[in-house]
Amino acid sequence: MYIILIEFGIPKKLVGLIKMCLTETYSRVRVGKNLSEMFPIRNGLKQGYALSPLLFNFALEYAIKRVQVNQDGLKLNGMHQLLPYADDVNILGRSVHTVKENAEALVVATKENGLEVNADKTKYMVMSRDQNAGRGHSVKIDNSSIERVQKFKYLGMTLTDQNSVQEEVKSFLSFGAESVVFQVAIQKLKDQDI
Numbered sequence: 001m002y003i004i005l006i007e008f009g010i011p012k013k014l015v016g017l018i019k020m021c022l023t024e025t026y027s028r029v030r031v032g033k034n035l036s037e038m039f040p041i042r043n044g045l046k047q048g049y050a051l052s053p054l055l056f057n058f059a060l061e062y063a064i065k066r067v068q069v070n071q072d073g074l075k076l077n078g079m080h081q082l083l084p085y086a087d088d089v090n091i092l093g094r095s096v097h098t099v100k101e102n103a104e105a106l107v108v109a110t111k112e113n114g115l116e117v118n119a120d121k122t123k124y125m126v127m128s129r130d131q132n133a134g135r136g137h138s139v140k141i142d143n144s145s146i147e148r149v150q151k152f153k154y155l156g157m158t159l160t161d162q163n164s165v166q167e168e169v170k171s172f173l174s175f176g177a178e179s180v181v182f183q184v185a186i187q188k189l190k191d192q193d194i
Contacts, residue, residue: 063109085154103141119145
């Protein structure tokens with residue numbers, strides 16, 4: 001982890017301070033009114049530690065930069081796509097085969113940093129107007145089968161395997177329409193200088 005921080009340009013003095021905070025740390029567990037004996041934390045970060053999300057982001061970003069994305073991957077703005085957000089990574093590709101290759105490369109890169117891909121929480125989706133696209137394929141990570149889904153939410157937006165916006169429109173109408181109407185009414189009042 002410390003080498004990763006240095007490679008991202010974090011000053012060695014600050015890396016040293018982080019190392020001091022993470023070395024020789026101990027914890028206890030409370031169950032009801034009982035408190036366990038202290039035990040050492042040998043890997044990972046303390047739960048609730050303020051730097052944990054930041055250090056995780058550095059480790060994930062480092063892994064993503066190391067992945068040699070298959071050149072057959074889908075391009076957006078001229079770039080092959082691994083779309084990370086917090087602890088989620090979406091891999092886009094023109095085929096199930098490409099997505100599998102890129103997922104395997106990401107798993108290898110994350111393992112090198114001590115991160116793990118949770119296969120139980122991992123899903124994949126083939127986006128195509130052809131309902132049979134990719135039906136005969138299965139995706140596995142470390143011998144665990146990955147569930148194929150027909151839709152999922154990404155950054156609050158529903159994506160479907162049919163590349164349809166109907167789900168998003170339904171969601172908008174059920175949750176956000178009142179807010180939008182209210183904002184339009186306020187803007188009209190402001191425009192009238194009332």
